[in-house]
Amino acid sequence: MKKxxxxxxxxxxxxxxxxxxxxxxxxxxxxxxxxxxxxDSPVKGKVALVSGGGSGHEPAHAGYVGAGMxxxxxxxxxxxxxxxxxxxxxIRHVSGxxxxxxxxKNYTGDVLNFxxxxxxxxxxGITVDRIIVNDDVSVExxxxxxxRRGIAGTVFIHKIAGARxxxxxxxxxxxxxxxxxxxxxxxxxxxxxxCTVPAMGKPTxxxxxxxxxxxxxxxxxxxxxxxxxxxxxQVTEILMGGITADLPLRKGDEVALMTNxxxxxxxxELYIMHREAVSLxxxxxxxxxxxxxxxxxxxxxMSGCSLTVLRLNEELKTLLSAPSRTPAFxxx
Amino acid sequence: MKKxxxxxxxxxxxxxxxxxxxxxxxxxxxxxxxxxxxxDSPVKGKVALVSGGGSGHEPAHAGYVGAGMxxxxxxxxxxxxxxxxxxxxxIRHVSGxxxxxxxxKNYTGDVLNFxxxxxxxxxxGITVDRIIVNDDVSVExxxxxxxRRGIAGTVFIHKIAGARxxxxxxxxxxxxxxxxxxxxxxxxxxxxxxCTVPAMGKPTxxxxxxxxxxxxxxxxxxxxxxxxxxxxxQVTEILMGGITADLPLRKGDEVALMTNxxxxxxxxELYIMHREAVSLxxxxxxxxxxxxxxxxxxxxxMSGCSLTVLRLNEELKTLLSAPSRTPAFxxx
Numbered sequence: 001m002k003k004x005x006x007x008x009x010x011x012x013x014x015x016x017x018x019x020x021x022x023x024x025x026x027x028x029x030x031x032x033x034x035x036x037x038x039x040d041s042p043v044k045g046k047v048a049l050v051s052g053g054g055s056g057h058e059p060a061h062a063g064y065v066g067a068g069m070x071x072x073x074x075x076x077x078x079x080x081x082x083x084x085x086x087x088x089x090x091i092r093h094v095s096g097x098x099x100x101x102x103x104x105k106n107y108t109g110d111v112l113n114f115x116x117x118x119x120x121x122x123x124x125g126i127t128v129d130r131i132i133v134n135d136d137v138s139v140e141x142x143x144x145x146x147x148r149r150g151i152a153g154t155v156f157i158h159k160i161a162g163a164r165x166x167x168x169x170x171x172x173x174x175x176x177x178x179x180x181x182x183x184x185x186x187x188x189x190x191x192x193x194x195c196t197v198p199a200m201g202k203p204t205x206x207x208x209x210x211x212x213x214x215x216x217x218x219x220x221x222x223x224x225x226x227x228x229x230x231x232x233x234q235v236t237e238i239l240m241g242g243i244t245a246d247l248p249l250r251k252g253d254e255v256a257l258m259t260n261x262x263x264x265x266x267x268x269e270l271y272i273m274h275r276e277a278v279s280l281x282x283x284x285x286x287x288x289x290x291x292x293x294x295x296x297x298x299x300x301x302m303s304g305c306s307l308t309v310l311r312l313n314e315e316l317k318t319l320l321s322a323p324s325r326t327p328a329f330x331x332x
Numbered sequence: 333m334k335k336x337x338x339x340x341x342x343x344x345x346x347x348x349x350x351x352x353x354x355x356x357x358x359x360x361x362x363x364x365x366x367x368x369x370x371x372d373s374p375v376k377g378k379v380a381l382v383s384g385g386g387s388g389h390e391p392a393h394a395g396y397v398g399a400g401m402x403x404x405x406x407x408x409x410x411x412x413x414x415x416x417x418x419x420x421x422x423i424r425h426v427s428g429x430x431x432x433x434x435x436x437k438n439y440t441g442d443v444l445n446f447x448x449x450x451x452x453x454x455x456x457g458i459t460v461d462r463i464i465v466n467d468d469v470s471v472e473x474x475x476x477x478x479x480r481r482g483i484a485g486t487v488f489i490h491k492i493a494g495a496r497x498x499x500x501x502x503x504x505x506x507x508x509x510x511x512x513x514x515x516x517x518x519x520x521x522x523x524x525x526x527c528t529v530p531a532m533g534k535p536t537x538x539x540x541x542x543x544x545x546x547x548x549x550x551x552x553x554x555x556x557x558x559x560x561x562x563x564x565x566q567v568t569e570i571l572m573g574g575i576t577a578d579l580p581l582r583k584g585d586e587v588a589l590m591t592n593x594x595x596x597x598x599x600x601e602l603y604i605m606h607r608e609a610v611s612l613x614x615x616x617x618x619x620x621x622x623x624x625x626x627x628x629x630x631x632x633x634m635s636g637c638s639l640t641v642l643r644l645n646e647e648l649k650t651l652l653s654a655p656s657r658t659p660a661f662x663x664x
Contacts, residue, residue: 002524002542004601004637006563006608014564015600018607022591022623058599192334195598210334231338232346264596266527266632267390268347269336275350276338291354295627300598303633305336330662 001201008198012055012075019062023327026066033089034075034082036062041071041094047165047174048072048094051103051158052087053110054079056197057218060297063328064155069162070103070326078197078300079219081109087117095126099171102130103157103178105150129171131178133157135187135308137246138215138224151218152260152297153187153308156320159329163322181316187258188242189306190223190235191216195263195299214238218262218299232269236276239307244284247311251285256292256320258308263298265305270294277307290320296328333533340530344387344407351394355659358398365421366407366414368394373403373426379497379506380404380426383435383490384419385442386411388529389550392629395660396487401494402435402658410529410632411551413441419449427458431503434462435489435510437482461503463510465489467519467640469578470547470556483550484592484629485519485640488652491661495654513648519590520574521638522555522567523548527595527631546570550594550631564601568608571639576616579643583617588624588652590640595630597637602626609639622652628660 005011012034019036020029027036035052042048051061052074061073071094074082091100100121104114111132118128135153142149161178169177192212194203204220207213212230215223230238249255259274261267274293281288289312297306310316324331337343344366351368352361359368367384374380383393384406393405403426406414423432432453436446443464450460467485474481493510501509524544526535536552539545544562547555562570581587591606593599606625613620621644629638642648656663 002544002561002635004524004564004567004597004605006565006604011600011604014607015603018603018605018610018625021610021620022603022606022625056598056600058603063599192336212334229334232336233338235336263598264633264635265336266388266595267395267627267630268343268388268632271347271350271354271390272338272343273336273350274354275346278350278353288353293350293354295599298599300600301596301635303334303596325664330664332657332662332664 001196003198005198011198012077016075026325026327030089030093033086035072035086035090036065037072037093038065042096044096045098046096047098047169047171048096048100049103049162049165050090050094050100052082053105054081056300057297059328060155064158064326066326068166068322068324069158069329078199081107081113084113084116087114088120091117091121091126091128099127099129101161101171101174102128103154103161104130104132105154106132106134106147107144108146127171129175131157131175131182133182135185137186137188137242142217142221144219144221149217151187151189152258152306153185155296156185156256156308156310157181159324160316160319162324163319177319181310184311186243186247187306187308188239189216189304190214190239191262191302191304193264193303194220195302218297232272233276236273236280240277240280243307243309247309249284249286249311254287254289254312255281256290256310256312257288258292258296260297260306260308261295262302262304264301264303270305273305289317333528335530337530343530344409348407358657358659362421362425365418367404367418367422368397369404369425370397374428376428377430378428379430379501379503380428380432381435381494381497382422382426382432384414385437386413388632389629391660392487396490396658398658400498400654400656401490401661410531413439413445416445416448419446420452423449423453423458423460431459433493433503433506434460435486435493436462436464437486438464438466438479439476440478459503461507463489463507463514465514467517469518469520469574474549474553476551476553481549483519483521484590484638485517487628488517488588488640488642489513491656492648492651494656495651509647509651513642516643518575518579519638519640520571521548521636522546522571523594523634523636525596525635526552527634548636550629564604565608568605568612572609572612575639575641579641581616581618581643586619586621586644587613588622588642588644589620590624590628592629592638592640593627594634594636596633596635602637605637621649
């Protein structure tokens, strides 16, 4: 295993220490809990947003903590849900009196633990609501999931809900905006090489030379098919085909487009993929109003990428373009 | 070769097409030249900044074109200097009457072509000056370089010179700030796996299982030694040792610290490295005023990282923290 780490069992704490040391203007850590909170939390009178999940997907989710996005991110072990104690501590800490909204990726462990923490916080008198993000069109069921998985599109939910909360929206309004975004959100990914969980020491799966896997999950969960390596144009057609089969786009529609690298894909290749995706959308008469290209939700050093389309209306366009100041998502 | 590309001989143009499609609010392309310019260029009365180099180091340098940083970036083929025609076209295009400043990484081909373009632009009556960035302390000579190489620290030169130019500095003042920064700038890197230039189809070098190379260049040029894979703490000590041997830091000094991924290193590992680097500096009584963690100057899908230290005084601190709005470097 070739990794720049110290103790494989301590990667999450050490990463979060480095993260907090790097971004003191945005965040701080809740001691001993692997929870990253907005530096100025709790923000009185604002709906507070809490997300999180297994580690190994950086910059998700801690990179999205800050003004205009999340109030807290709970980091589980690598590819493992955060526990109820962490989530409950995050909810208690960020609660500013206007309610707390949880953004949960649809994995069985995450849903279980976030919902349990929601119930316990409710018993303490904190009003909590939630959305379960399931943007991945690849598969309907998977090893870790009942229903579709949540992947990189989750970052758009952080942004949309975060902007609505920052603008003074109520808990119901924040939830309504998040649900509107989710209804218009689809993603699909693929991998060309695996990743290694530090504590395991060996790759999560193998992909023979010259092969790729379409629809692979961000923990290496099986996709829909293995094929010979294809061109960027062919791969984009398959991913965008999956997305638009489920979210029909019409001439004149406006969208935001994210081309997300899984960890080891060169920035150069992400832009080549993005070019293909923009060109497919333009050919349908769809206007790409906002582009995001880079690493937003990774899988350690997995090589591959995902595409995410968010269909916009005026409300979503306004919320998406609102300012945000977080370690991994600065918008002016 | 497992890459998300179409035609290996056309990767640079396709990447730049994707880049321009993604960031129309910041940049546009000079047709047929692989030159990215600031959207509102030429900016009348402002010193214009031009940089560039071989492709494969994305987001360098096109990602730094925009308000507060570069006016143009010239993209050569992968790991190949841009040619004189490109650089001259960039100079002509961005010249706003206050002079043009070139930021050149110290590689023989780059220096030759940028200086030739400078001379030709001078013949046309455009005042041009330049800085040659050689922040890499690893080696004094190398396959592509006389003297030290220019690596990730170049991004701090873009930022410092860009802020001075944006604030209305003259060509001499922009150069003076850039030289002040360079005097206080040192970097050192290492690799744990190689990269493949698309048109070559095979890795630029090999590194046996369980080995890493200290001081490797961003084109895979030899470093100073190969060793067994070490912990993040040990690697950081070696890199920071090389940096501080050349740039002695004293108690009370203030620095900016960049932990830069070379392409395939997980964000998690970069933060673990950053933690070690911050802790070594703090142990010396040095204050880290600003942190940058991520991919700033890559080597395609090479795995590894570099550390960069910029020692700050009041002038440099002000310029570094000034706002910038570019595809890969947004500061508020």
